[in-house]
Amino acid sequence: xxxxxxxxxxxxxxxxxxxxMAKYLHTQFGGxxxxxxxxxxxxxxxxxxxxxxxxxxxxxxxxxxxGHVEMIATMIKQLTEGASVEEMASAxxxxxxxxxxxxxxxxxxxxVPFTTGYFxxxxxxxxxxxxxxxxxxxxxxxxxxxxxxxxxxxxxxxxLFLRQREIIHFxxxxxxxxxxxxxxx
Amino acid sequence: MLFENxxxxxxxxxxxxxxxxxxxxxxYEYDNTNPLVDPQEGFQRGNxxxxxxxxxxxxxxxxxxxxxxxxxxxxxxxxxxxAVNDLNLYLxxxxxxxMIYEKFKAYTKECIRLKDEYAxxxxxxxxxxxxxxxxxxxxxxxxxDKSGGSMYV
Numbered sequence: 273x274x275x276x277x278x279x280x281x282x283x284x285x286x287x288x289x290x291x292x293m294a295k296y297l298h299t300q301f302g303g304x305x306x307x308x309x310x311x312x313x314x315x316x317x318x319x320x321x322x323x324x325x326x327x328x329x330x331x332x333x334x335x336x337x338x339g340h341v342e343m344i345a346t347m348i349k350q351l352t353e354g355a356s357v358e359e360m361a362s363a364x365x366x367x368x369x370x371x372x373x374x375x376x377x378x379x380x381x382x383x384v385p386f387t388t389g390y391f392x393x394x395x396x397x398x399x400x401x402x403x404x405x406x407x408x409x410x411x412x413x414x415x416x417x418x419x420x421x422x423x424x425x426x427x428x429x430x431x432l433f434l435r436q437r438e439i440i441h442f443x444x445x446x447x448x449x450x451x452x453x454x455x456x457x
Numbered sequence: 458m459l460f461e462n463x464x465x466x467x468x469x470x471x472x473x474x475x476x477x478x479x480x481x482x483x484x485y486e487y488d489n490t491n492p493l494v495d496p497q498e499g500f501q502r503g504n505x506x507x508x509x510x511x512x513x514x515x516x517x518x519x520x521x522x523x524x525x526x527x528x529x530x531x532x533x534x535x536x537x538x539x540a541v542n543d544l545n546l547y548l549x550x551x552x553x554x555x556m557i558y559e560k561f562k563a564y565t566k567e568c569i570r571l572k573d574e575y576a577x578x579x580x581x582x583x584x585x586x587x588x589x590x591x592x593x594x595x596x597x598x599x600x601x602d603k604s605g606g607s608m609y610v
């Protein structure tokens with residue numbers, strides 16, 4: 273089960289409104305390489321892991337990813353807080369405003385709703401973990417794109433932190449992959 | 458083909474023709490005496506492991522500067538919680554590594570101590586810590602709030 277701790281995984285304290293950046297950040301909330309896709313992917317795949325190492329690692333990374341979903345959603349909320357309808361429309365967020373107001377909805381940067389079609393559960397340990405490794409690298413690449421788009425250090429700081437977590441998770445998954453391959457899966 | 462012939466030792470980046478000058482990510486080869494940075498440094502980096510840290514284009518991590526005693530204590534909790542989590546992932550694959558497990562136990566103990574201190578002074582971080590005369594769990598600020606004392610809790 274899950275229990276909530278009343279902190280973020282890493283501090284988010286954005287003082288400057290930036291609606292365009294908020295739009296871009298949606299990709300990591302509800303896009304194909306998003307934290308939400310990561311959390312649900314590992315959460316779902318853990319049920320077919322064959323031994324303790326796989327069960328533990330997928331469970332624990334899935335849990336951490338849910339905290340990253342919360343960080344990204346918090347960044348979007350803080351970047352849009354108090355924005356007027358005119359500001360939203362002129363930043364290209366008119367489409368999102370029409371359905372969600374100033375609410376934070378898991379879509380990609382273009383407003384396409386999140387779908388579990390972004391990830392797979394095959395029941396095959398090697399196939400699933402190879403996807404997990406690729407997912408971490410894709411998310412790292414997306415964070416690097418977002419860092420290039422960002423101008424505010426209050427935005428860049430959390431993005432650098434999240435990028436580094438992708439690197440760690442990739443390393444852990446890669447090691448788990450090698451371990452299962454050696455075991456003959 | 459990618460996964461034929463027990464080809465488990467592939468490097469996904471070199472296959473893609475990319476070279477990010479990554480360090481070797483082989484945990485059996487880490488510096489046995491000093492593989493970890495301290496929790497404060499690790500938290501700010503997003504990475505507790507000395508040989509796994511890969512900065513982006515030479516960019517340094519953001520230094521966190523607490524603006525109050527409450528925030529300072531909260532950052533310490535977040536640091537310890539982070540350190541526990543990063544060692545947790547490693548230990549899932551290396552439960553026999555006693556040196557790291559000892560570190561894990563020390564960080565966990567310190568984390569519990571700091572959370573108790575925070576709950577006594579400022580309010581609960583977990584539901585179980587909600588035990589004062591009035592019900593404080595639902596009180597603002599929540600972690601995503603931008604206003605109301607400390608930004609983060």
